[in-house]
Amino acid sequence: MPITSKDGRSRSDRLAKLDEFFDLVIVGGGVTGAGIFSEACKRGLKTLLIEQKDFSWGTSSRSSKMVHGGIRYLKEAKPGLTRDSVVQRDRLLKEAPGLVHRLGFILPSYNGQVFNRWMIRSGILTYDLIALRFTGRYFTPEQLQSLAPGIRQKGLHGASGFFDASTDDARMVLRLIQQGEAYGGIALNYCKGKKIIRDGEKISHFVVEDQLVDPLDSQKPENFTTPVQTRCVINATGAWVDNLRGQSGKKPIIRPLRGSHLVLPNWRIPVSQAVSTNHPQDGRPVYLYPWEGATIIGTTDLDHRADLDLEPRISLGEATYLLEAAQHLFPAAKITSNDIIASWSGVRPVIGSKPSKGKKIDPSKESRESLICDDQGLITVTGGKLTTFHLSALEGLEKAKPYLPGASEKAAGGPIIDPALAPEKLRTQLKPEVSEQLTTDQLSRICGRFGDQAAKVIAAADHGELDLIPATHTLWVELRWAARAEQVEQLEDLLLRRTRIGILLENACQEHIQKIRQICQSELGWDDLTWQIQAAKWREVWQQAYSSPFSGTMAQQQATA
Incomplete structure (x- = not known):
């Protein structure tokens, strides 16, 4: 168990x-x-x-993975929310290295945009002043080519940049x-x-x-x-x-709002930072950003009217909308629907505002x-x-x-995330033949995700399990440890939430499913029949809610809906 x-x-x-x-x-x-x-x-x-x-x-588990200060809230005249977000972002960056990472953001400036580069740079300067940290930069079109290869050149003035953060939610x-x-x-x-x-x-x-x-x-x-x-x-x-x-x-x-994302291999659009574009259809910002070895396109903001107890899934309209944004910003990449390997949708718990003249406000304008x-x-x-x-x-x-009369205030003001072992300290506890298999970034990642259990995670590795799962940043041993020690009750728990390979690999991880079984079945205490039932259930869940909406079961269901 x-x-x-x-x-x-x-x-x-x-x-x-x-x-x-x-x-x-x-x-x-x-x-x-x-x-x-x-x-x-x-x-x-x-x-x-x-x-x-x-x-x-x-x-x-279905957010955009952003730990951000909320630069857009400045535009909405909510400096207090921006200030709170910036402070919390910086605390998490400090307290949870390896779990929360700095992520650069690039805002290209093109002819005809409502906000020119000087207005954008003024917003970034205000944002940095709130954070008391100056990260704003400006990139020429030539510099952008190395940061975002293939970005649309026509009408490009350059880009403004700043730093926020991302995480594994x-x-x-x-x-x-x-x-x-x-x-x-x-x-x-x-x-x-x-x-x-x-x-x-x-x-x-x-x-x-x-x-x-x-x-x-x-x-x-x-x-x-x-x-x-x-x-x-x-x-x-x-x-x-x-x-x-x-x-x-x-x-x-509550006004449930759905935000959806598409996943494609990073090599198709090899961005190293988040890149924003205003969608050619309605001017909404859409981001392409790197995450866990893939490139993510997101997000949408729509009323979610389906049963909340069912897996939310991206609609064909949302997928087309996001794909068009990527094609518009990176025309040279020639991205098509065939490049999409997975998707996910989440429902935001937004407090609904009172309708104005009997009509709800735009979802993106809700607080x-x-x-x-x-x-x-x-x-x-x-x-x-x-x-x-x-x-x-x-x-x-x-x-x-x-x-709660028994509550102690002694813990007030302490860290949000208790300190984990530093990667350098962890390395001193490893055998030399184990240490040489892991980079400092990988050690930091393990410390960030597993806290004071990091050394036990590494010690649990069998032969070859300190290798990366192809096309991800995940080590095979993370599967073993999760199955052994993290309340995994369903196969989807393991592949979607303890690790994220279920949304990072195509076809429900079927290329690796036998190796996953070899590593995890005994750790989970499942017999062969239980594994088969769980594997079939996992494929069904993935096909219905996490596959590409342009192909397979999800596309068929939406075509007949």
């Missing part, structure tokens, strides 16, 4: 703990819930986190959850929050349900559904927050600020963005303070 915590707790061990009293129950295993979980555990609170599917299954979530468990918390995936029970006006219990048990199974365990004793529940379920709020008669507040409210012990924390998750976590805990 896979485990995740240092003391070797299994899923059954965690489920057995549900009979105990918890100071705080957090519903939602995305970055907001994980951030609250980590902070609550540091404060000595006995804390339970539950997630109805897998950790980061929702928005927090799902690994960020897992690092926070593992941090919380190290402080004594309990985190369970595939465990759904069902109902609040009150004694008068006060919360007395919160009913949770194990989603890995068939409710029709006559042999299901007694703790299949458990009323957990608690006096405070934090609703950090993102786009799903209205479900719990609705139990108290509250009106819906990305967070909302925190208290309904007699049910604390809702939603909205916001990846970069500022820590501020939302702190505000949520502050709102919950009246219900």
Whole structure:
């Protein structure tokens, strides 16, 4: 049975703990819930986190992977949001090297654009002043050719540049959850929050349900559904927050907005920094950027009207829109739909504004600020963005303070991410024959993703498992460690969220599936039949929600929709 915590707790061990009293129950295993979980555990609170599917299954594994200061919010006259974002970005860069990376951004300037290069450079200067760090640069058309080979030359004046950051969003979530468990918390995936029970006006219990048990199974365990004793529940379920709020008669507040992305091999458009273009159709900014060995095109911003419990997927219209942006900015690359190897879509939990004259405002103009409210012990924390998750976590805990008399303030002001071993220090702990197989960048990556478990990850490697999986930055041993120690319950957990190879490799990783099986099946404790069932389910999930929308199952489904 896979485990995740240092003391070797299994899923059954965690489920057995549900009979105990918890100071705080957090519903939602995305970055907001994980951030609250980590902070609550540091404060000595006995804390339970539950997630109805897998950790980061929702928005927090499907973002654009940007940890950015929000330069666009200056244009929207929201300098406070930009300031908060810049401060949090810089903290994460400092505290989580190897997980959060500096990423250059390039804003080309062409004839006929509304914003000329001087206006762009003024915005970047203001942005840098807020950050108290001057990163703004200017590139000539000739210099751009080495940074973004094949960029459109016609009408090009040059480009302005600045620095923000990027991350692996799902690994960020897992690092926070593992941090919380190290402080004594309990985190369970595939465990759904069902109902609040009150004694008068006060919360007395919160009913949770194990989603890995068939409710029709006559042999299901007694703790299949458990009323957990608690006096405070934090609703950090993102786009799903209205479900719990609705139990108290509250009106819906979320406007679910879908953002979609296309993935293509980096060699097709070998950008080393994020490059922006204004879409020729509507002028919206679209980015092409490097991530984990691939080039990503994103994103869209549309109302998502499908069932939130189903895998969101990119529409053919969105895919065509993004592909046109890439073709417009890099005409020499001659990108076609055949170059797309994968896709992903996420649903943003945006607080809907009141319609003006009966009409909703443009999705891209909706606020990305967070909302925190208290309904007699049910604390809702939603909205916001990846970069500022820590501020939302702190505000949520502050709102919950009246219900948490045992909270310690000693941890306040500490790091968001506890320090990991420096790559140089880690290298001194490795055998010479192991050390010589790993670059400093790879060691930094392992430290960033696995924290104080980094040495154990490397030690787990079998022959050849310190090699890179082709076309990615992922080592084979990362699969073994995740299967062994990171609460993997479904094959998709392993390929989409513990590692990201499910969206980095074409055809659902089928070229490597036998090697993945060889490494992971025994670690997962699966027999041959279980593996076959999981592998078939994984292919179906990938084809329906992560494949290229121009070919295969997704294209067929959309053609008949």
